[in-house]
Amino acid sequence: MTMSELTDKELLIEYFSNIGQQRVDELTMFFWQTFPTLADFKMAKNDVKRDLLDFDHQYYELLVGIELGQRIAHKPRPLIGKIYCSQQIGVELIEQLRNDVQECLILFCLDVKHQIIFQQMVFKGTLSTCPVHPREIFAVALEHHAESILVAHNHPSGSVTPSQNDILFSKRLDQCGELMGIELLDSFIIGDGNYLSLREADLFESN
Known part of the structure; x- marks a missing residue:
C-alpha cells in the first residue's frame, strides 16, 4: 500500500508510529479533536496550530513536516515550451x-x-x-x-x-x-x- 492510499487518519498514525512515539493514540486523538479534518487544519489560524505545542512538544516535528509539504506544493512549477492556446x-x-x-x-x-x-x-x-x-x-x-x-x-x-x-x-x-x-x-x-x-x-x- 502506498502513502496515497492511506486515509488522513491512517497517515497521521503512520507518522507518529514511524518516529518512535509510544503515545500514538493520545497524540493522534488530540490532533483530530482540535482539527476534525485536514481542511480545518489548513484554514486554522497560526496561533491555533501553535496550541499543539502547548499540549506536547512532539507536534513540532509534525508542524515542520506540514510546513515543508505546503511550501513544496505551492512552489510554482515552471511552464516551459511554446504557448499554443x-x-x-x-x-x-x-x-x-x-x-x-x-x-x-x-x-x-x-x-x-x-x-x-x-x-x-x-x-x-x-x-x-x-x-x-x-x-x-x-x-x-x-x-x-x-x-x-x-x-x-x-x-x-x-x-x-x-x-x-x-x-x-x-x-x-x-x-x-x-x-x-x-x-x-x-x-x-x-x-x-x-x-x-x-x-x-x-x-x-x-x-
Whole structure:
C-alpha cells in the first residue's frame, strides 16, 4: 500500500508510529479533536496550530513536516515550451494554484515565438486580496526583454467569476502593454478545478 492510499487518519498514525512515539493514540486523538479534518487544519489560524505545542512538544516535528509539504506544493512549477492556446496553460495553472489559500499572481514573459522565457510569482496577498500595480509587472517584463506577457491569479474561494477589479486591472495591463509594445496575451483566473481566460471571454479588450 502506498502513502496515497492511506486515509488522513491512517497517515497521521503512520507518522507518529514511524518516529518512535509510544503515545500514538493520545497524540493522534488530540490532533483530530482540535482539527476534525485536514481542511480545518489548513484554514486554522497560526496561533491555533501553535496550541499543539502547548499540549506536547512532539507536534513540532509534525508542524515542520506540514510546513515543508505546503511550501513544496505551492512552489510554482515552471511552464516551459511554446504557448499554443489558452486551454494549454489554463490546465497547467489549475494544478499550480487551485489549493493556495492566499491570492497570488504569476507573470509569464514570452519571446517573439511565444516561448516562455521567464516565470515569476510577482505577488502573494492576503486571503482575498492581492495588491499589484502594472509598473511592477512591466518592470519585470522589460528586464527579461519580453515580447509579450501572460498573467494569472487564483481565487481562493474556488470561483472563477471575475470581479470588477479583475477586469479593470486586466484592461489596464492591456492598455499599458499597447503603449510599451509588450502585448498582454491573456489574463487567467484560476479556481478549484476550473479557469477563466479573460481574453477568450472578451472581458478586457481595449475599446
